[in-house]
Amino acid sequence: MKGNCLKSFYLSVKAQIELNLARDIKDNKKNFDRYVRDKGKTREDVGPLGKEMGDLVTQDMEKAEVLNDFFTSVFTGKGSNHTAQVAEGKNTVYENEELPTVGEDQVQDHLRNLKVHKSMGPDEIHP
16 A cells, blocks of 8 residues: 555655646746656666575676576576476266356357456466
8 A cells, every 4th residue: 555655655756746847848948857857867786686595696697697597588488387287177977967168158158258468377277
């Protein structure tokens, strides 16, 4: 709750500063120029990163390898056991039980309610 209040306060103060800059731009161009120059500054460095084993990495090549390993695992699904859990459920044998039934209307309802702008989850099923 505190984080949301702080963020909304920060955004309102930022909006007020920008409104004041826009209002006073004809009279005080230096403030506007300073604001634009500060916004153009970017942070060049990536801070120390942690490896899977817990070691901190500070060298650029090592950082690149850590980031590459992380994003490779994210996009290929390696390192995630969620997909394996779903695959285990596919081989379920129903003995002395009724098979689960799904009606056509249930399928149509779910298809209508798909959020087409959302990406697939770890189970590789669209939300």
